[in-house]
Amino acid sequence: MKQHWMVRALSKTLTLFPISFSSSRACSSHSSSFAIKNVTKSNFDSSLSDLRRHVRDSDFVSIDLEMTGVTSAPWRESFEFDRYDVRYLKVKDSAEKFAVVQFGVCTFRWDPTKQSFIAHPHNFYIFPRQEVGGDARSYEFLCQTSSIDFLAKYQFDFNVCVKEGISYLSRELEDEARSQLHSAHEDELPESPCAMKAIKDVPLVRMADILFVERMKNKLNEWHDDLLQVRNGGSSRIVKDSNASIDQFETIFFRMRPAIKLNGFTSRQLRLIKSIVEKSFKDLAYIRVNGDSCSQQIIVYIDSRRDLELLMKEVKESLCKESEMKIGAAIGFRHVIDLLSSEQKLIVGHNCFLDIAHVCRKFLGPLPSNLEEYVTLVHKNFPYIIDTKILLNASNILQLKMKKSSTSLPKAFAIICPHIASASGLAHTSSVAVEVQVDDMRSSNWNSGAKHEAGYDAFMTGCIFAQSCKHLDIDFTNSHSSNLNLNLIKQNKLHNYINLLYLSWSSGDIVNLNTAQTTTESSVFKIQQPKIPFQNIALIWGFSSKLKARAIKEILCKVFGLTSVTSVYHLDKTAVFVQFSNPELVSEFLEMKSSLEKKKNDAIYVFHPLSELLEGGHTCAASYEAYKQICGSPVSKVLFADQAEAVGVKVETIKAQQSVCFHNLDTKKQINCQSGFPKGEMLDVVSC
Template identity: 55%
Template sequence: MNHRITVVALSRAIARTFTTVAPTPSSFPMKTVTRSNFEPALEALSDYVRSADFVAVDLEMTGIASAPWRESFEFDRNDIRYLKVKDSAEKFAIIQFGVCPFRWDSEKLSLIAYPHNFYIFPRQEISSRGPSCEFLCQTASMDFLARYQFDFNLCLREGISYLSREQENELLQQLPRDCADSGGFPLVNIPDLFFTERMKIKFKEWCDYLLLGGSSISETHGISGGANQQFQTSFYKTRPALSLAGFTAHQLRLIQMVIRKHFEDLAYVSMNFEGSHIQQLVVYVDSKADRDLLLKEVKEDNHKGFKHKIKAAVGFRHVIDLLCTEKKLIVGHNCFLDIAHIHSKFFGPLPITAEEFGSSIIKHLPHIIDTKVLLNSNDLLQQLMKKSSTSLSSAFALLCPQIALGYKNCDLASLSRVKAEVQVDDIRASNWDPGAKHEAGFDAFMTGCIFAQACSHLGIDFKLLSPSEDLAYNKLLQKHINHLYLSWTSGDIINLATGNMTTESMSNSKKRRPKIIHDNIVLIWGFPSKIMAGDLKECIVKAFGYSAVTSVYQIDETAAFIQFSRSGLVSDFLVLKETLERKNSTISVLNPLWKLLEGGKTRAAKYEAYYEICRSALLKSLFADQAEAIGIKCKTMQTHLEAIEGRAAREEDPPTREILSANEIMESLYSPVVEKQVETSKLL
């Protein structure tokens, strides 16, 4: 079950000489970054990224699929695969982000990795600026993270917040307006009258005190009385001022009115100080010109303070901006969902189509490579993998055995062509105890190591790369750049640069399945809960013949796909279903399909309805509930135009028609078995 929950400094390392740790194994060295050390860590990371040959990334999220029917299915069309990724990226949160720049050290003849593990959390840093963030948590995902000792307390307490570029722009449009005093309003009750009179007395006493030469901020003649210290003398730049505290919003409006009506030499302003809350001030001015100058200064200071708050609230997105600015080769493993999260969280809303998404993302991150695609698309690497799993941990263990084991086994050294060392701050390590899997920083490190070994097997020699050479433009990698699996499960591959789709070879598939033809598929939902996939197939083949159905795939307990052997049977099925439900006669009850239609809640539609249901952002756990929630309630989803076209086709060409009329279908299904049952009932 998914649960909705409300979202709730180290110095920069600049030393150019490094020490190497002793060969005693230790835990994997990695830079953990939270909001307490984010700024200096970002400054150091900037240097690492600028000098990097490539940057590996990995994300840990709070979930994958918002409902069982939102999982990636074999029957999904490419546009629907993208919609499911889009839904996942929009509904779940990133809670850990791994960034690992890799730089070739020509002296050490080794890659130097700088793994960073960022804890992030979408905290609302700017109060009263829209609703707080909400996201889903999938139980299986959270349990998985817990089993690998994910520190949820650290994430919630010290996670780095962020704003997307779109959110930042929206906030900048809301910069405080001119600090003009508010207008007056009628005083309708006695307490308000008493309050305004008291305020007039207080402010007059203060003005008189200033005119008599009082200037010491410690002197509070006629002002500081009261336990709550509602008035504190201060200065706004060189002007005497009173700081107001402990007043309600209504009382502050009354004070504004008193100042406007009775004191030409006072001005009421709200100050948005950097790094603090909004402060209400009453400031003494010498003249109208001085008042105008004050309001101008306050406006400029407020804009500066608000922009400072927005910059601070941008938070982790500064890391993404760094990657975008440097345009380094970004390396991920099965990373389409990761890239979708990056777009959704840090750039803006995801486009509605995969093609538009590709066009948008490469404007920000123009060079992305997926190691899983790389391993599966190259014959040499496939032979090397020996048909093993291309999961991250499996590929790392196979291609980088000595790195995976922390260089403890010298016999494995020859198996990895590229050596890698790790640097955290000013300390390098070449020996560690493995076991940090499923921490985003370590997973990013593994991803980068896999990529380095794959490059070596493809013929890329890091020793021969010049410092000015950009790996993103290497000829041996060009056919793999920006090619990503369209889903988190292996399947069709999208070229982000062109939007073109290519189908992965079936050679890696363990089991060949019938070819999927979406025009031959009927979507059925709302049938009785006791009916399973086998029952569905049995009902339909009894009605249309055993060769009519090629496959049945159950989406969840309320819905299924039926693939017919030819597209004409789709219309036949929909017509027959509608006819049986409309007649509701004895012959209908005896029809093999009646078991499927029992209860009157079964719905059916062509495959296109599946796209409409998946496109909706509504959240229902059961597919049938989702379909009803978005308004697909008709019993049989077939347009009036389709029905007319079907009848016209039958009338014009009766000898060769494929689609039978409802009566013909009914007659053909009135089999001798049914006749015998009817005759037997008469005898009884």
């Protein structure tokens, strides 16, 4: 950990010196390390225009995301017993609840003259700051304590993220904001500002108010008369105004009309001024315009009613335009996603199903409720995605290279790209050279070493992919003959791997984004697990905390026979999956449980082996479908038993039909509750 810190500190100091990389080849022998391109609010616009160019020229783009968490409850973690639809619901829940705080984008372009890839790694700090109006709730996010701790361990800078992070607006929210703006715009147009909008008179109660009103009346009169005098060719007295009132009454020109800018009044005073203007001056109009940071009150001189209407229309239009601009500006980081989507480049990720789900949720809109629709959505926006984890596990050539090692990103990087991963790693003839460019700095031996930083992770992913292509015998050297780009998408050798993503790495479920079909991985190296028969699985929760998996298995075996239970698997300490040897046993079990619960007071109950499982009276059981229903709920309680209760799944029948039952609120008890507190009155004066 300390080492990481040192490396980063070093790279920071390095960037301070104007090292001139006149020839990138010259320093390729040393492992050079300069800081990755960090993009925040302040340099986003300039970086975006560079990135546009890089993406357009690129052969592929690798991405990686850092999130504030992965699972909103322990039982939502990835299990072997996840059916593909359940797995999708879990990923959907994760993408809906957690925020993306760092987004790594690394473009790779093959440079035939250098016989090397040119990579441009970018590390975007993003933060879901709400820039335009609308529902604050859609910006709220969850933090998983352990993930935050993990990020902190790898020196993630939360201050930069919150203060400098780039905000974004999803396509859905943008459309919403625009339609809201238009409806508001249409609403207001027919209403002229002077239309008899019941303006509440501010009652002049206090002496100070009355004096103030008189003073203001005089001031305005003076200004008004002066104005007319100037118009009629008289001399101006405005110049002679005292210093103090210049502060408060600034004469300006507002849309070619003389006007007073009101500064430093309280809101009450402003209201008083407004009523004076409306009551006593026919040719003055009081309007509010949005200034740079706050709204600004202005009194404008108008020639006629028509002029006023014209003015109001102008003001409204500019307001509207301004809001449009604001919405446009709020799009922020989504421009990057739009760019990736519109350029239809090959997108490379490492075990990136969750990453893609985040991209869709954060930058497109709500995720569909089922996997098939989701896949269509992804495919429409990102037609070519390749997952290096799939590649490493599915290709026999690469599996040989990996030598059964873990395919986690840092491990895979170290094995596949030793020449980049470490300074001592020797370059073979088969090694693919990657030259990194950050702004003006170049290095063919770059290593920032900042693991779990999205930008660097994206770079590693891209390097693995480039090297893997080489291992798969894809020829970079002359494939660009017709086109400047490599056209990797059309490569037959990659065809079998494109658009396949691990739905769940642990169960080896793969989804095909072209067809929305799910398959289970078959590979020589991975031990083939038998397909889990989900209809054989029952879910039990709410039992006594003393019962462990083995005890539950013993109890069930006593009732249904020694071979009846294949396995018992803990979701958490309050719930288990029980895999029976055949589906009939599931219904038999559920039936027996419910019938047994009905005769709780019988002697049979006490001696029945199942009674131990039912002890406490909170034990519930259901078929696998209930698990799907519970996973689909937006609620996330830490313990599964609490979750099931909150979702309100009650399963009693044999077929395990679930009836959603929101617990009836005992209203009568509510009202009757009396407590010892005195029924004293507190009269409240409240403005709503």
